[in-house]
Amino acid sequence: MLVSSAAFAQSQWEGWDYTFDREIRxxxxxxxxxxxxxxxxxxLPIDVGAVTTHRYLVDAKSVSTGSDGVxxxxxxxxxxxxxxNVSFEGIRCETREQKYYAIGRADGSxxxxxxxxxxxxxxxxxxxxxxxxxxxxxxxxKFLRGNAAQLVETLRRGxxxxxxxx
Numbered sequence: 001m002l003v004s005s006a007a008f009a010q011s012q013w014e015g016w017d018y019t020f021d022r023e024i025r026x027x028x029x030x031x032x033x034x035x036x037x038x039x040x041x042x043x044l045p046i047d048v049g050a051v052t053t054h055r056y057l058v059d060a061k062s063v064s065t066g067s068d069g070v071x072x073x074x075x076x077x078x079x080x081x082x083x084x085n086v087s088f089e090g091i092r093c094e095t096r097e098q099k100y101y102a103i104g105r106a107d108g109s110x111x112x113x114x115x116x117x118x119x120x121x122x123x124x125x126x127x128x129x130x131x132x133x134x135x136x137x138x139x140x141x142k143f144l145r146g147n148a149a150q151l152v153e154t155l156r157r158g159x160x161x162x163x164x165x166x
Contacts, residue, residue: 003024003042009020010159011121013124017102024063025108027068027069027094028068029068029070030046030066030067031068032066032088032090032101033098034088034101034102034110035059035061035062035072035074035088036051036062036108037086037104037108037110038057038059038061038062038074038076038086038104039059039061040145041111041150042059042060042061043055043057043058043059043133044058044059044060044152044155045057045061045139045156045158046058046129046132046133047132047159048128048130049128049133050088051128052082052128054077054079054124055076055077055078055082056075056076056129056132057075057076057078058073058074058075058076058133058137058155058157059073059074059075059076060155061125061151062074062083062088063148063151063155064148065136065144065147065151068078068092069092069093069137069144070090070092071090071091071139071144071151072088072089072090072101073088073089073090073091073133074087074104075087075088075089075129075133076090077129081104081145085104086102086103086104087100087103087104087113088101088102088103088104088110089101091121091130091133091134091138091139092118092137093134093141093142093143093144094142094143095118095120095142096120096134096139096142097118097119097120097121098119098130098134099113099116099117099118100113100116101113101116121134132159136159137154137155137159138151138154139152142163
């Protein structure tokens with residue numbers, strides 16, 4: 001009886017060290033794959049408030065989520081002056097950070113971002129698109145709102161206003 005109790009106890013702890021060690025491993029970012037250049041018919045508008053006259057759009061075809069907890073997407077900004085800015089970006093919900101991976105060129109190609117570093121997303125009255133994407137479309141606190149298809153559906157439906165948390 002004592003032998004079977006010891007065997008049962010050992011089987012309960014089997015793999016525990018592995019699971020415990022996996023939980024404390026440092027975060028590692030996946031290699032980002034550049035999406036196809038956005039086309040007008042796949043762009044979804046996002047509401048960033050009335051402060052700006054620019055139009056902000058996300059390419060539905062570019063939205064992806066990774067095992068690293070990052071949502072990646074192509075953002076298109078059409079300025080009131082007629083310019084169009086295109087960028088491939090990521091948002092990491094867990095840390096409320098944003099990163100540029102690439103900038104779109106006028107010929108429809110990509111150029112690597114000059115300084116692709118994670119930056120904290122802070123509230124700004126002007127150019128509030130990153131905090132809006134974080135808090136109303138992609139993240140629920142430190143967690144993604146869902147997989148890529150669910151995030152695209154949120155973009156189509158409209159913002160889900162949620163309090164911002166650190």
